[in-house]
Amino acid sequence: MRDTQQIEELLTACKKNNQSAQLKIYNLYYKAMFNTAYRIVNDFDDAEDVMQEAFIKAFQKLESFKQNSTFGAWLKRIVINEAIYWLRKKKKFVDIETLKQEVNTEGEQDLDFNKFEARQVLKALSELKENYRIIISLHFLEGYDFEEIQQIMNISYANARTMLTRAKTKLKQKLIKEYGFVG
Numbered sequence: 001m002r003d004t005q006q007i008e009e010l011l012t013a014c015k016k017n018n019q020s021a022q023l024k025i026y027n028l029y030y031k032a033m034f035n036t037a038y039r040i041v042n043d044f045d046d047a048e049d050v051m052q053e054a055f056i057k058a059f060q061k062l063e064s065f066k067q068n069s070t071f072g073a074w075l076k077r078i079v080i081n082e083a084i085y086w087l088r089k090k091k092k093f094v095d096i097e098t099l100k101q102e103v104n105t106e107g108e109q110d111l112d113f114n115k116f117e118a119r120q121v122l123k124a125l126s127e128l129k130e131n132y133r134i135i136i137s138l139h140f141l142e143g144y145d146f147e148e149i150q151q152i153m154n155i156s157y158a159n160a161r162t163m164l165t166r167a168k169t170k171l172k173q174k175l176i177k178e179y180g181f182v183g
Contacts, residue, residue, distance in 0.1 A: 007071055015062050022059055029072060030055075033079045039137040040083035042126050050086050054079040080138065080152055087130055124174040132167035139164055 007028075013021030033054060038047035058065075058078050065074050125133055131153075138144045138152060149160045 011062065011065070011071060014059060025071075026055055029075055032072070033075060036076055036079050036137075036142065037083045039125075039141060040080065040134050041086055042130070042133060046086060047083075050083045051079060053086075054082040057082065076142070077152075080142070084134065084153065087134075120175065120179055121171075124171055124178060127174060128167060128170055131163060132170055135160065135163050136167050136171060 007025075010021045010025050014025060030051065034047055034051045037050040037054070038044065041047050041050055054075070058075050061078075065071065125136060128136070134153065135149060138149050139146075144152065146157055146160045146164075149155075149164075150157050153160065155163070
């Protein structure tokens with residue numbers, strides 16, 4: 001657990017363009033931010049670029065950081081937004097409007113991820129379409145709710161729910177096909 005007072009002191013120094021403090025902040029957060037970026041862009045080099053851009057933006061916009069959330073949560077939001085922007089810029093982002101049709105999910109059995117090894121789930125996740133991988137990462141790995149997801153991905157609440165249902169179905173199909181059992 002990071003010392004809040006230490007973070008606050010480092011952030012105060014960062015606001016004064018103290019490069020040593022910026023490096024310390026970077027070293028405290030880069031692994032978690034890289035992992036977040038990687039789960040979204042699904043490419044090592046792109047994830048590094050996204051993370052670097054996110055840190056640059058964070059340091060430039062540090063004055064706008066309000067301490068109603070933690071710095072880590074604020075930074076993670078920047079990383080997620082930058083990763084989504086990166087995908088759109090590279091034209092890898094799938095058109096979300098095609099997912100507007102409602103899906104009847106009554107009786108759908110949720111996938112029990114505990115019955116699969118983490119590497120199996122991550123491998124199957126990495127093979128999903130970009131928008132499915134993003135929504136699963138945001139919801140299950142990052143813990144965002146549908147209201148937050150709709151803001152981050154710029155889609156409606158209904159689209160967020162529908163897309164997550166479809167993404168879970170695709171993930172489940174990949175796991176069953178690859179590993180031959182239902183979770």
